[in-house]
Amino acid sequence: MREPGPGGPGAAAPEPSSPSPTDDQAGSEAETGPEPEEQSGAAGSADGERDPDRSDGRRFYQRVAADEREEQQRRESLRSLEADGPGAAAGRDWIGSxxxxxxxxxxxxxxxxxxxxxxxxxxxxxxxxxxxxxxxxxxxxxxxASxxxxxxxxxxxxxxxxxxxxxxxxxxxxxxxxxxxxxxxxxxxxxxxxxxxxxxxxxxxxxxxxxxxxxxxxxxxxxxxxxxxxxxxxxxxxxxxxxxxxxxxxxxxxxxxxxxxxxxxxxHRPPAAVEVFRRVFDREAAAYGVKPHLLTESALRAAEDQLAEETSPRKAADHARRLARGLAEGRPAEDVIAEFPDRVREEVRQRLSERRPILSRCFIASVAVLHGMQESTVSRAALDLADRIDTAWKREDKKRPLPAWEDLRTWLDRAGAVTRPTPRGGGRIVELQQRTRARTTLQVLWEEQPTIREPLMAWLDGLAHSRETAIRAAHAVGLFATFDFTTVDERFIRPWSKSDSRQDQRLAAWVLEAAAQEPALEPRVREHLRLLSRGTRGEVMVAIRAHGSHLGADDLNDALRVFETASRRSGQGTADAVATSLSFLYSARTAIEIIETLANWAESEHSGNRLTAATAFLRLAALRPRSGRPALTEVARQGGATGHIACLWQHALSLRITEPSGRERPAVPEAWELFARWMVAYGNAPALRPVIEQVIPSGGAGSNRLRAAFCLHARLLLHRGDITPTEYHRLLRLTPSRHQTRS
Incomplete structure (x- = not known):
């Protein structure tokens, strides 16, 4: 009797021709934010760890779409807190970030x-x-400079x-x-x-x-x-x-x-800030193609006047780069100079120091954290911050001025923000008019407003545990860590890292990735991650997720070591976290090294490494290609990767785990659905044939099940019309004759 494969007769047919949800479906699913916490009674993995991602019933492609949506939101949030503002270009030479x-x-x-x-x-x-x-x-x-x-x-x-x-x-x-x-x-x-x-x-x-x-x-x-x-x-x-x-x-x-x-x-005697400014501006302006006449003498003097007492060459270079980039974008020099951090900081400091109205100042703080989000969300958060400040100071209700009929336009003007409508009734979005205002406002709030620091931290904790605002709040906390890492570690990072909640673990990782945006703090963040990677399960999960960022991209070997060590003693939850982080790190530059590493894990003596190899490989196979990130089919065409990818397919299709009840099941049930897409391409993509031909074994332990499943899925593809009879028989020729006859 033939052994049924993972997608046996009672299983749903694979959908190779349309495996992914529509863009609208993916976006809708992803917008739900982080997944719910683990449910009791979830199926166990090979080493007893619960399997929350598969117990909630969500389709594999929807999980992938949700992860990609989260990655996009993280990138946008980090850009919003950059010192140069959204869309800033890095310096073109050794002076610059x-x-x-x-x-x-x-x-x-x-x-x-x-x-x-x-x-x-x-x-x-x-x-x-x-x-x-x-x-x-x-x-x-x-x-x-001299x-x-x-x-x-x-x-x-x-x-x-x-x-x-x-x-x-x-x-x-x-x-x-x-x-x-x-x-x-x-x-x-x-x-x-x-x-x-x-x-x-x-x-x-x-x-x-x-x-x-x-x-x-x-x-x-x-x-x-x-x-x-x-x-x-x-x-x-x-x-x-x-x-x-x-x-x-x-x-x-x-x-x-x-x-x-x-x-x-x-x-040491530092160089003159004005000389640094002029040298860097000349170099940057030439790189951007900025014409000299765009910078008037009066604007040049205004820029240099701000550096008269400056001792930091870094700040002078920063001003020069801002000015050159702004002129290249066609903006007037005066407008760019008005956005220099010192000027913005002085304006923010003045507006936050005014005694009334308190709600408008809370709105300034809310915009700094949540700009780019819906106005209703920003306003609601501002009211929540005001309530927390009142509670902290135990003000009597009768002494508190009523907030009724406060004018939104006044709030927006004081925050330096505007609103713009969104299509299809999506409400209005709040946007800052000055690029540096968000970061500068948060810095002033932390460093110069000690009386509201405690309610501010409690407010951010609340925002972090709301799905809509979690990423923005965590990244704001990460910015605060660049000012006072010890306090942020005690108040946020340490408790979230030790928590069993997957959402808390995500928050801690997001805080660390934002803190590491500051080059001077990055060594400390990396050292902190080394300690976490040797800690409790929650701390290890934080280290895994934090390395799925620029931290891992800048040092892939370090990230892979953390992933391998962590997955040795853990199950499906850890494997999914590693897969998510690797999908962030996967690019044209890293593809071969990541594939080779997964192939090594597939042959590991540790069951956790083998499970992680299969889970992460399928995540890469499901990723949609984009600029700088090739499809796995493109990588498979490279001769050096063919054998590794074939081995990983065979591993993912064959791997099975035993649940605590004793029931055996496929470790990664999505494998056949994904591999069916490659089977469909077999006839029209000659470069993929060597991979597929190596996947189906001619003999050996466990090969009967794999060959039987392959024949079954080939028949299902024929029945669905995804392949022709000729292609069907071509696929069957990859299996021994006795299976061809039965098929």
Whole structure:
């Protein structure tokens, strides 16, 4: 008797010709937001974990559509909180918010102050990251603004193997250190492998004495940041001896506060902000094709006047990029200058400090978090914030002014916002008129309004647990984390991470992905995720979801390690979370590496890895292609991926699990429905034939069930008219003759 396949006679027929819901259906389903919490009595997985996604009865394609909708909402929300505002373009050279791959990590370049976070390839107390050549080549006096202390630093490096640069962070001292080291390395013919430069960063977890000779290369230069303490004199003497022994140079960045450290010390003096502004503007304007006459002399003076007392090159570069981009968009220079963060901050500060009306100030806060959403949602949230503030201060109802007949137009004007209608009765959408206003408003609320901080956090917690506003609220909390990570961790991240609620876990992940948008905070977020990945189940789920963001895209190897370790000891819920994160990371650049990794997991000794491999592979097979994200069928045409994809199909079609009741069932029941689409394409897509031909085994354990299911689905496709009789018999020729005869 032939064994029935997963899609046996009693199963619904596959729908290869129209497997996905319509766009309207997908959008409607996705707008419901995060899935409901686990229901008791859900079917168990291989290792006892409940299976909420499959117990709620939602179709596979609807879940995929919901995840893609969530991804789109996250991207839009993060863009709304960017310092440059929605649609901002990254800088075109090393001055700007750009990211470059580094040996062992990623090099972040944030408007003249540089940040590096390392990959967690192994737990070592000393990590080295080298600056890419294309970045280091621009670290010359000709490419950067004049740094008054740079010549002195260059001379010091000629005679001293270890030099301290003493100054305040975000004033260009790191750029000065790297530039001086590059100038020292070049005459010494330093040889760096591949695309690395001879200058890099040393990160030490603990004492500087942990640095060993093997960590440093001869004729190379290194920067070490030692903010909290420069260490005892003996420790620094050992470091100097090490630099002499290896024939390299070390620059230690130390705080301007406290006593001067032992050894050679250079007091850092930042470049003139106006010079930085002019250099960056000229470069950016040329890149955008902006004509010089678009910037009048009066507008130029107005822009430079705001930098008269500025000591941060980063801010000057930021102003220049904003102005060049605004002119390229055809906007008047005066309007762009009016949106400089300092000006917006002063206006926001003034409006929030006015005593009345309180509701309009709550509306300002609500717009900052929820702009781009329906006006009714924004207004309702403003009223809720006002109620929370009243409750916190225990105001008597009789002393509270009635909010009746408050004018929406007044609220909008004070918030710097407008409304626009949406089609088909969708209500009005609230939009900010100035790009930087949302981020600036939230910063002022957090840093300068301490009396409402507690009700503000309680309000955001409430918004975060509403499906409509969850993503926006979590990302606003993530922005607050860039101002005070410790407080946000205690109030939001830690409780949500330890929660058993999948929604709380999502919220914690969204907070962390938003916090990591700030380059200076990204190393701390990554370290936090490393700790979470070793914690409780809830914390591990947060780490999985957080890596399904730019955090994982910037360091795919680290993300894959987290996913593999987590899935070893978990079941379907974890597998689905990994699949969702991998669908975010899947792109033309990462497709081959992800497919190869899943193929390795499919052969793992751990049942959780095998389940995750099948679940994630099907998620990739169901994704709709878009710019930068190829369909899996396109990847299958690449010779190196053919075998891996065939193995993954065979694995997904064959994998079965045993429930606690003892009943056996397919681990991923959607597999045959998806594979049927490839069966339909067999006759017209020659490039896919090698994949399909390798999927159906000629023998071996468990092959009877797979061959029988293949014949059954081929017959169903013929019955539905999805394939012709000729194509049907061509498919049957892939199975042994005894199955052809029975079919």
């Amino acid at each position: 750009v990211s470059n791959e580094v040996s062992g990590g990623t090099f972040q370049n944030a408007q003249r102050d540089l940040y590096v976070f390392e990959s967690a390839k192994e737990d070592r107390p000393v990590r080295i990251q080298y600056v890419p050549k294309q970045v280091a080549e621009r670290l010359t006096p000709d490419h950067i 740094i008054p202390s740079l010549p002195e630093l260059q001379r010091a490096l000629q005679r001293s193997p270890v030099v301290h640069v003493r100054g305040t962070s975000e004033t260009g001292r790191l750029t000065a250190a790297l530039t001086a080291l590059m100038q020292w390395c070049l005459p010494h013919a330093a040889v760096a492998p591949m695309d690395e430069s001879p200058v890099g960063f040393v990160r030490v977890e603990g004492s500087l004495t942990l640095i060993r000779p093997a960590d440093l290369r001869p004729r190379h230069g290194y920067v070490i940041e030692v903010e909290k303490s420069h260490g005892p004199d003996a420790e620094l003497a050992d470091l100097e001896h090490l630099a002499v022994k290896r024939g390299c140079r070390l620059v230690l960045l130390v705080s301007a506060r406290g006593p001067a450290p032992f050894g050679t010390v250079i007091e």
